[in-house]
Amino acid sequence: MEQIASHPAAGQKKALPGDFAIWIFIYAELLVFGIFFLAYAYTRAQHVELFNTYQQHLNRESGAINTLVLITSSYFVVMAVAAIRRGAAGHCTRWLILAVLSGSVFVWIKLAEFAAKHAEGITLSTNTFYMFYLSLTFFHFMHVLMGMVILSVVALKAYRGAYNAQEHTGVETGASYWHMVDLVWIILFPLVYVLH
Amino acid sequence: MKYQSQAVAKPYFIAAIGLFVGQILFGLVMGLQYVMGDFLFPEIPFNVARMVHTNLLIVWLLFGFMGAAYFLVPEETEHELHSPLLAKVLFWVFLVAGALTVLGYLLVPYARLAELTMNDLLPTMGREFLEQPTITKIGIVVVALGFLYNIGVTILAGRKTVVSMVLLTGLVGLAVMFLFSFYNPINVVDDKFYWWWVVHLWVEGVWELILASILAFVLIKVTGVDREVIEKWMYVIIAMALISGIIGTGHHYYWIGAPEYWQWWGSIFSALEPIPFFMMTVFAFNMVNRRRREHPNKAAVLWALGTAVMAFLGAGVWGFLHTLAPVNYYTHGSQITAAHGHMAFYGAYVMIVLTIISYAMPILRGQEAADPRAQVLEMWSFWLMTVSMVFITLFLTGAGVLQVWLQRFTDNPQPFMVVQEKIEVFYWLREAAGLVFLLGLILYVAAFFVKGGERVMASNAVADTA
Amino acid sequence: MDVSTRRALQVWLALVVLTLLTWAVGRAGLGGGPVIAGILLSVAVKGQMVADVFMGLRAVRSPWRWMVSGWLLMVLALIGLAFFTGET
Numbered sequence: 001m002e003q004i005a006s007h008p009a010a011g012q013k014k015a016l017p018g019d020f021a022i023w024i025f026i027y028a029e030l031l032v033f034g035i036f037f038l039a040y041a042y043t044r045a046q047h048v049e050l051f052n053t054y055q056q057h058l059n060r061e062s063g064a065i066n067t068l069v070l071i072t073s074s075y076f077v078v079m080a081v082a083a084i085r086r087g088a089a090g091h092c093t094r095w096l097i098l099a100v101l102s103g104s105v106f107v108w109i110k111l112a113e114f115a116a117k118h119a120e121g122i123t124l125s126t127n128t129f130y131m132f133y134l135s136l137t138f139f140h141f142m143h144v145l146m147g148m149v150i151l152s153v154v155a156l157k158a159y160r161g162a163y164n165a166q167e168h169t170g171v172e173t174g175a176s177y178w179h180m181v182d183l184v185w186i187i188l189f190p191l192v193y194v195l196h
Numbered sequence: 197m198k199y200q201s202q203a204v205a206k207p208y209f210i211a212a213i214g215l216f217v218g219q220i221l222f223g224l225v226m227g228l229q230y231v232m233g234d235f236l237f238p239e240i241p242f243n244v245a246r247m248v249h250t251n252l253l254i255v256w257l258l259f260g261f262m263g264a265a266y267f268l269v270p271e272e273t274e275h276e277l278h279s280p281l282l283a284k285v286l287f288w289v290f291l292v293a294g295a296l297t298v299l300g301y302l303l304v305p306y307a308r309l310a311e312l313t314m315n316d317l318l319p320t321m322g323r324e325f326l327e328q329p330t331i332t333k334i335g336i337v338v339v340a341l342g343f344l345y346n347i348g349v350t351i352l353a354g355r356k357t358v359v360s361m362v363l364l365t366g367l368v369g370l371a372v373m374f375l376f377s378f379y380n381p382i383n384v385v386d387d388k389f390y391w392w393w394v395v396h397l398w399v400e401g402v403w404e405l406i407l408a409s410i411l412a413f414v415l416i417k418v419t420g421v422d423r424e425v426i427e428k429w430m431y432v433i434i435a436m437a438l439i440s441g442i443i444g445t446g447h448h449y450y451w452i453g454a455p456e457y458w459q460w461w462g463s464i465f466s467a468l469e470p471i472p473f474f475m476m477t478v479f480a481f482n483m484v485n486r487r488r489r490e491h492p493n494k495a496a497v498l499w500a501l502g503t504a505v506m507a508f509l510g511a512g513v514w515g516f517l518h519t520l521a522p523v524n525y526y527t528h529g530s531q532i533t534a535a536h537g538h539m540a541f542y543g544a545y546v547m548i549v550l551t552i553i554s555y556a557m558p559i560l561r562g563q564e565a566a567d568p569r570a571q572v573l574e575m576w577s578f579w580l581m582t583v584s585m586v587f588i589t590l591f592l593t594g595a596g597v598l599q600v601w602l603q604r605f606t607d608n609p610q611p612f613m614v615v616q617e618k619i620e621v622f623y624w625l626r627e628a629a630g631l632v633f634l635l636g637l638i639l640y641v642a643a644f645f646v647k648g649g650e651r652v653m654a655s656n657a658v659a660d661t662a
Numbered sequence: 663m664d665v666s667t668r669r670a671l672q673v674w675l676a677l678v679v680l681t682l683l684t685w686a687v688g689r690a691g692l693g694g695g696p697v698i699a700g701i702l703l704s705v706a707v708k709g710q711m712v713a714d715v716f717m718g719l720r721a722v723r724s725p726w727r728w729m730v731s732g733w734l735l736m737v738l739a740l741i742g743l744a745f746f747t748g749e750t
Contacts, residue, residue, distance in 0.1 A: 013723035021432045027729060028436060028471060034737045035464055041744035048748045052693075064685035068678060074716050075674040081718075082667050124457040131457045179717045183730075186708050187737065189681075190701050194688035195745060 017081075018173030026180045029143070033184045036139065037191060040132045047128055052196045054129040059116065062109050063193040067185060069109070070144075073102030074182040077151070077175045080158075087165035089158050096155035096171075099178065103148040110141050133192055140181070140188055147181045150174045197559050199270035201277035206560045207287050208263030209553045213641065215256035215294070216546075220634050222249040227627040231620055240302065247301050247327050253541065254325065255294045258336075260549030261370075261406055262290075265347050265363060267556045268413050273354025278346050286342045293335040297328055319380050323391050326377045333377060340371040358427040359416070362434060363409035369402030385453035392448045399540070400441040400469065400511075407507070407548045408434055408476070414500050414555050415480060420488035429479045433472045440468040447519050451528060459521035466519040470512030473544075480504035493558060493565035495574040499551035502582055506543025514539050514589065526604045531619070532596030539589040542581075550640075557644070570646035573639055580636030587629040595622035673715045680704045698745050702738050709734040 016023050044051040080095035117134070124131050154174040157163065163171055197203065226245040228235045233242070270277050277283060300309045306327070313329035315321045320330045328336070344367060351360050376393040412426050446462025480501055491497060514536040518527040527533070554574065558566045565571065603615045610618075684701055710731060714720040719727040 014721050016722055016726050017718050021428055023726070024432050024475070025435070027733075028468070030730070030733050032464065032468060034733060035467070037737055038740050038744070039460060039464065041741040041748075045744045045748035060685065060688045064681060064688075067681045067685075071674060071677045071681065074712065075670060078670045078716050079667065082664075082670070125455045131460065135457065135460065176717060179712055182716070183709055183712045183734075186677075186712065187705055187734075190684050190688075190705055191741060194684055195698055195701060195741075196693040 016176070018171075018176045019169055022173045022176055026176060029180060030184070033140075033187075036136055037187060040136065040191065043128060043132065050127060051129045054127065054133075055193070055196055058133065058193050059113055060193050062113050063189050066106050066109050067189045069102050069106045070182045070185050073099040073106070074179055076102065077178050081168075081171055081175050084158065084163050084168040084171045085165060089161055089163060092163065092168075092171060093155055093158045096151055096158060096174075100148050100151050100155065103144055103151070106144055107141070107148070110137065110144075114138075114141075136188060136192060140184060143181045143184070147174075147178045150177055197562070199276050201280045201283075202267050202270050202556075203560060204277065204280045204283040204287070205263040205267035205556060207284070208259050208266065209557060209560075211287070211291055212256045212259040212263060212549060213553070215252050215259065217637060217641070218298075219249055219252035219256060220630075220637055222252065224627070224630050224634060227623070227630050230623040231627070244301055244306070247306075248298055250325050251301070251327060252298065253546075255290075257545050257549060259290070260553070261367070262343055264406075264410050264549065264552040264556075265343070265367060267552065267560070268363065268410065269347050269350050269360055270354075272357045272360040272413070273351050275350055275354025278349040278353070282342055282346050286339050286346075289335065290339045293332055293339075297332045300329065301327070318378065320378055323377070323380070323387075325395055326391070330378075333374075336374065337371070340367075340374070344368060344371060357423070358430060359409045359413050362405050362412075362430060366402045366405030366409065369405065370398060373397045373402060388448075388452040389454075392445060396445045396448055397442070399545070400444060401438065403545060404437040404441065404472070405434055407503075407544055408437070410548050410552050411476070411480065411500060411503060414496060414551055415483045417555065418489075418491040418493065418497050418500065419483050419486070420491075421483050421486055426479075426483065429475070433475050433479065436468070436472040436475065440465050440472065444469050444519075447521075447524065450521050450524055463519065463521045467516060469519070470508065470516050473508040473512035477504040477508045491565070493555060493571070495566065495571045495578070496551060496555035498575055498578055499547060499554045502578060503543065503547040503551050506539065506547055506582060506585075508543075509586075510536065510539030510541070510543035510589070514593075517593075526600050527596065530596045530599050530604075531592045531622075532600070535589045535592035535596055538592065539585060542585045547582075566643070567646055570643045573643040573646060577636045577640035577643060580639065581633050582636075584629045584632035584636060588626050588633065591622045591626040591629060595619040595626070598622070669715055673711045676711060677708055680708050695746065699742065702742050706734060706738050709738075 076095045076099040080092045080099065083089075083091035083095055114134075114137075117130075122130050122134075124134050151174050154170055157170060222240075222245050225236060225240060226242060226249055229242045229245060236245075266277060266283055300313075304312065306321075309329060310316075310321050313321075313331050315330055318330050320333055321327060326333075344364075347364060347367065351364055373394055376390045379390050381387045381390060408430055412430050415421065416423055416426055443461060444466035446458040447466040449458035449462055481504070484497060484501060518524050518532050518536065558564065566574065598619050599615055602610050602618060603612060684704065687697060687701060713727070713730045713734065717730070719730055
């Protein structure tokens with residue numbers, strides 16, 4: 001990060017893991033999702049009945065399973081970073097592949113959910129609740145895909161020996177992004193599927 | 197000048213400035229017509245003056261972008277331009293086509309112009325900013341293709357830098373988005389979609405890439421900061437600009453007949469559009485503060501910093517003012533839009549072109565920087581134009597707020613023309629500020645003609661010590 | 663297994679338990695003020711664990727860490743406020 005801006009070191013605390021540029025992204029993404037969540041919450045306050053009714057029609061089980069899947073894949077990514085810090089590039093690669101595979105499980109479950117809604121003829125224009133449900137989950141879905149691309153690239157580079165115990169900024173960068181995707185879903189699931 | 201072929205940029209810059217002067221003159225005519233409706237009637241009616249004002253802006257900015265590309269690409273790629281001759285030929289084609297089109301606007305009624313240019317065969321005329329006759333549009337595409345070929349081959353043959361790749365992406369995008377202007381659907385909603393895909397995806401999409409790459413180039417040159425640092429910033433800024441800008445197109449869909457969810461998508465994403473502009477401001481000042489050399493061209497540094505600040509204010513802040521759907525419900529199409537349009541175009545695109553001209557022109561004329569006296573004059577013109585543009589924006593904002601208040605956000609809305617009379621004072625003030633702007637522009641042009649005499653030696657001496 | 667990976671495993675386990683709890687609340691059809699407050703609190707705990715342990719922000723100097731924690735708390739607090747105003 002020192003390449004972008006220099007900050008005086010404070011105590012023995014470290015700089016952000018990974019490339020500073022990804023953190024600018026992460027903060028911006030958190031801002032967008034935050035605004036989206038609050039838009040949902042405050043629009044719901046105007047239409048409590050509507051939101052409570054249609055929330056019952058969501059597939060809560062697939063939402064919960066997807067939460068577990070993302071949490072687990074985040075754990076795999078943590079293990080990948082720990083592995084490369086020890087210099088174990090092979091382990092790192094395997095953990096990353098596991099993370100990407102879990103990501104694809106998320107994607108399949110999500111696609112099945114979208115397909116079910118689509119089959120019921122539900123679109124963005126059906127009602128305000130579905131507008132938010134589809135917008136929020138689809139927007140997050142795109143981030144999962146993006147995160148999987150990033151992790152795949154990192155895994156490939158790790159496999160080719162681009163990282164070692166001293167230099168592994170790329171792994172931390174991809175990991176940070178993936179955790180953000182996880183963090184956002186941790187709020188999204190209860191907010192949209194459960195809270196009423 | 198490191199590469200001989202960079203010289204082809206010079207006529208482009210000169211033409212840009214010439215058309216800029218024309219644009220401002222027509223702006224002043226229109227500004228007066230706001231308060232004296234029959235001024236110059238019937239020779240130059242308001243709608244014609246407006247068309248010339250906006251079309252000249254677009255054409256001279258395109259001249260500026262092309263000149264910038266011809267100057268910047270050989271230096272970035274470390275390779276002579278593929279064909280300087282093609283660049284010269286296209287310059288004259290574009291200039292003649294542009295001049296004929298403007299003459300067409302001024303000399304023949306618009307409907308007659310459409311007839312003469314056989315608009316019936318492929319109707320594309322009659323849309324704001326895209327009023328050009330179809331043959332002119334085809335000409336623009338031909339010029340753009342030749343230009344992209346020339347630049348593209350040069351980049352492929354030479355060193356590939358982030359700056360030149362981003363510039364090329366922006367320029368290709370500019371050409372591609374323009375193709376939407378050839379489709380003119382009967383359905384009014386469709387029509388608005390296609391129109392915005394040119395207008396919005398230009399100024400809040402691909403043009404931002406051009407802006408970022410030119411700014412990065414000038415900053416690399418005048419600050420001597422490592423290219424890698426500047427490139428990383430560029431990536432982040434551009435990614436943010438594209439994400440917020442492309443989905444942010446939704447802020448034009450609120451009231452045109454598009455589905456309601458666009459009010460949410462448009463509001464949320466376009467609310468983020470100031471972020472990349474803010475980052476650009478931080479970036480520019482950061483780079484200048486960390487400069488490793490004192491470049492003798494102080495005026496260019498001033499323009500570069502000015503671009504970053506004014507783009508943030510005009511595009512970022514003034515855009516945000518009316519981008520949220522509940523606000524825009526009352527403000528769309530009012531003088532607030534005009535205020536935003538003026539400052540955003542000036543701050544982002546006029547100033548970036550003036551930045552690259554300020555940096556490149558002395559080099560094209562065989563000096564590293566202009567004579568200090570000329571630079572002082574140029575800086576005066578910077579402040580006069582920039583401050584007067586701030587005032588134009590403030591006056592128009594005042595007019596817009598009052599307009600919305602009396603005509604829309606009220607239980608007893610007053611008729612349009614009644615309101616227009618009540619906000620007349622703002623229009624007069626805006627016209628006065630416009631005259632100051634013209635004065636600044638005259639000084640800007642004059643700065644090119646300041647004779648250095650022995651001071652040329654002095655400026656060279658400054659350059660040598662730097 | 664060293665300290666940091668054991669800690670990550672503990673966090674993973676805690677996240678799973680809290681998620682299952684949230685799901686059970688949803689399945690039981692529970693709602694209303696106390697339930698909402700409880701779930702939001704559990705989300706705050708989950709989010710902070712992800713930020714501190716998974717993202718590794720606990721070891722990061724303050725403004726950067728607090729920007730994530732602050733975002734989390736503010737968003738959850740405002741969501742809570744919105745649900746509270748919606749109920750009454």
